[in-house]
Amino acid sequence: MSLFDSAAARAAGEPMTFTVAELANRIKQVLGDAFGDELWVEGEIRNLSRARSGHMYFDLVEPDPDNGSGKQPEALISVALFRFNRERVEETLRRQGGMAMEDGMKVRIQGKLDFWPPGGRLQLYMSDIDPNFTLGELEAERLRLLEKLSGEGLLTKNQAVPFPVAPLRIGLVTSNGSAAHHDFHNELVASGLAWEVVLADTPVQGVDAPPLIAAAIGAVGRAGVDVIAVVRGGGARTDLVAFDSEVVARAAANAPVPVVTGVGHEIDRSIVDEVAHEAQKTPTAAAVFIVTVARAHLEAAEQAWGGVSAWALRRLGDADQRLMVVSQTTARAADSHLLRAGSRLQSRAGRIRELAETRTRGETRRVDGCAGAMRYRASAAIADERRTLEQMNSTMASQAQRAPRAATKELTNLEGRVRLLDPRAILARGWSITRHGGKVVRDPAKLGAGDELATTLAEGDLHSTVNENQ
Known part of the structure; x- marks a missing residue:
C-alpha cells in the first residue's frame, strides 16, 4: 500500500488494506516499538522438545489457577531456544545444582519477542534464564505446602503408625531397572534374609510423575505389605520436584503402613521425606535401615530363644535332682511295702490252700453224685431212642418196596403215550x-x-x- 493510498483510505473512513507481507512487517515494527530488543517473562514450561538440530522449543504458559497444573492454561506463548544460546543456558543451570529445563518447571527467561512472517507465528526467542527464580519458586512452594500439611496434621500422621518388628514384605515404589532400584535390591539380597518385594514400577521424574507415584503408594499399601519404600536416585533439585508435590505427600502421609524414603543425595530433603515415617538419605540407606530393623528383630528372637533354652535347661536340671530324690525315696518305700505285702501274701496263700482243698472235696462228692444220675438217665434215653429207630426202619422198608412198583407202572404208561406221539x-x-x-x-x-x-x-x-x- 502506498502512502497516498493509505492517506486516502483514512480520509474516506475506510479500513486500511495491507498485503500479508506488509501486515507482518507492521506487526514486527509494533512489537519492536512496544517491547524493545529484550524482555524477561515468567511462566511454566510445557511441551518441551529438543530438535536434532540442537534447538529447543517449548510453550511458556500461565496456568489457570482454577484448573490447576496440566489443564488448559490462562495464557501461552511459544518459545524457541536456538543451539548457540541453549548451550550457554544449560551451562548456567548446571552451575546451579545441576538443574535442567523440563516440563512443569517454573522459570524466568530473557528473550526477544518477534513475529515470524513465514510461519505467521508470534514467538519468544530465548537467550538467557534466571536460575535463582526457579529455585526460589520451588522453595516458596515447598514452604507453602509444608505449612498446609502441618495445619492438617499430616506431617506426623504416618509416623504414628507402629513400625513392624519384622518388615520382611516390602512395597517398593520406584522406576524398575533404575540405579535406585538396583541399589535397594542389592542391599536386601546381601543381607541374606528372606525378603518379599512387591514392586510398583512408576516414573519418578516429569510432569506426569506425581499422580503415578501417589497411585503406586496406594497400590502397594493395599497389597498387604509390612512397609513401603519410596526410593529415587540423586539428581538436580528440579529433578526431584515430583517428591515435593502435594499428591505424593498426601499418599505417603495416609499410607496404612510405615513409609521409608530414600530420595536423592545426602543433601536433598523432599516434602515426602517430611511426611514419611523414616527418611533416609539414599536408596541404599533406606534398604540398610529396613535390614537393620529386621535383623534386630531376628537377633532379639535368637537371644530370647537362647534365654528360653538356658531357663529350660536349668529347670530340667532342678527337675532331674528332684526326680532322683523322689525315685530313691520311692524305691526304699517300695521295698518296705513289698516285704510287708509278701509276708501277708504268704499267710493268705496258706489259708486259701486250706479253703480250696475243703471246697474241692465237697465239690468232688457232688460231681460224683451228678455223674451217676446222668449215666442212669442217659442209658434210659438211649434205650427209648433205639426202639423208636427200629420202628422207623420197619416203616421205611415197607414204603421202599411199594414205591418201585408204582414207579414202574407209571413209566410203562408214559412209554405208551410217547410211542403214540412219535412222528415215525x-x-x-x-x-x-x-x-x-x-x-x-x-x-x-x-x-x-x-x-x-x-x-x-x-x-x-x-x-x-x-x-x-x-
Whole structure:
C-alpha cells in the first residue's frame, strides 16, 4: 500500500488494506516499538522438545489457577531456544545444582519477542534464564505446602503408625531397572534374609510423575505389605520436584503402613521425606535401615530363644535332682511295702490252700453224685431212642418196596403215550412231511413254480419240483 493510498483510505473512513507481507512487517515494527530488543517473562514450561538440530522449543504458559497444573492454561506463548544460546543456558543451570529445563518447571527467561512472517507465528526467542527464580519458586512452594500439611496434621500422621518388628514384605515404589532400584535390591539380597518385594514400577521424574507415584503408594499399601519404600536416585533439585508435590505427600502421609524414603543425595530433603515415617538419605540407606530393623528383630528372637533354652535347661536340671530324690525315696518305700505285702501274701496263700482243698472235696462228692444220675438217665434215653429207630426202619422198608412198583407202572404208561406221539409212528401209518427251504409246508398257496420240495416218508425222503400251483 502506498502512502497516498493509505492517506486516502483514512480520509474516506475506510479500513486500511495491507498485503500479508506488509501486515507482518507492521506487526514486527509494533512489537519492536512496544517491547524493545529484550524482555524477561515468567511462566511454566510445557511441551518441551529438543530438535536434532540442537534447538529447543517449548510453550511458556500461565496456568489457570482454577484448573490447576496440566489443564488448559490462562495464557501461552511459544518459545524457541536456538543451539548457540541453549548451550550457554544449560551451562548456567548446571552451575546451579545441576538443574535442567523440563516440563512443569517454573522459570524466568530473557528473550526477544518477534513475529515470524513465514510461519505467521508470534514467538519468544530465548537467550538467557534466571536460575535463582526457579529455585526460589520451588522453595516458596515447598514452604507453602509444608505449612498446609502441618495445619492438617499430616506431617506426623504416618509416623504414628507402629513400625513392624519384622518388615520382611516390602512395597517398593520406584522406576524398575533404575540405579535406585538396583541399589535397594542389592542391599536386601546381601543381607541374606528372606525378603518379599512387591514392586510398583512408576516414573519418578516429569510432569506426569506425581499422580503415578501417589497411585503406586496406594497400590502397594493395599497389597498387604509390612512397609513401603519410596526410593529415587540423586539428581538436580528440579529433578526431584515430583517428591515435593502435594499428591505424593498426601499418599505417603495416609499410607496404612510405615513409609521409608530414600530420595536423592545426602543433601536433598523432599516434602515426602517430611511426611514419611523414616527418611533416609539414599536408596541404599533406606534398604540398610529396613535390614537393620529386621535383623534386630531376628537377633532379639535368637537371644530370647537362647534365654528360653538356658531357663529350660536349668529347670530340667532342678527337675532331674528332684526326680532322683523322689525315685530313691520311692524305691526304699517300695521295698518296705513289698516285704510287708509278701509276708501277708504268704499267710493268705496258706489259708486259701486250706479253703480250696475243703471246697474241692465237697465239690468232688457232688460231681460224683451228678455223674451217676446222668449215666442212669442217659442209658434210659438211649434205650427209648433205639426202639423208636427200629420202628422207623420197619416203616421205611415197607414204603421202599411199594414205591418201585408204582414207579414202574407209571413209566410203562408214559412209554405208551410217547410211542403214540412219535412222528415215525405217524409216518408209518402213511403220512408224510413236506418241507420247502427247511420249513414245513402248510399252505400250498405260498409255493410257486420251480420251488424245490423235500418230502419225508416212513422209509426215506422224496425230492420234487413244483410245476404249477393251482
